[in-house]
Amino acid sequence: MFTEQALQDAFSTVVKRRSFPAGTVIMQVGDTITQIPIVEKGSLRILAQDTEGKERFLYHIMPGETCSMSLTCCEAKKTSGIMAVVEEDADLLMVPARYADEWMVYPEWRRYVGAAQAQRFGELLETIEKLAFLKMDEQLWDYLVKRVQATGVTTLKATHQDIAQELGSPREVVTRLLQQLQARGMVTLSRGAIEVHLADVAERASEEGL
DNA sequence: ACATTAAGTGATT
């Protein structure tokens, strides 16, 4: 993973690889950060949470990426402001926070961390824009597409209630919006599952010259 | 068959 020998050695002795099944909550709001996860395989879904339990989907962390939230927290020994859930069965490289801090002496590690931060910042801006400007139906579609892309599976196993919670909107609204999507042929609904017709939609969009 | 949970509906603000 790294070319510098000292860093490579430290990394391979200290970092452990762990596997988690989809749905596992890796990190909860308020948890103290002791480990920094790097996604090797699978993906993580990151959610924010307000003071009394209401969640909010933020973004996904894909293979090769890491949680910049944890990186910023580790030196300050802060608690997590976010929640991380395994989206697709994942293998994570767990880096103890103190090492992540010590390794800042290695330019290679600094660059890795810096790049991770920069990329995340960009994506975070993107999601903020969506929260601010997109209507709920557009947010819902975007959310579905992102989750499908993060898993590589077109049928999401989630209830309307789950989705409603992550989008911060009442369940009835999600139900109705999903029905609209179904009427447009973008989605097929069944109890506890949603099939997203990604290919069909992409096809239609290209036919219309969009 | 019954209880529980998910989803659908209409009315109200």
Place this chain on the structure above:
DNA sequence: AATCACTTAATGT
């Protein structure tokens, strides 16, 4: 867009 009250449908035991 949110909330309520209620119905219907699917699922688990």
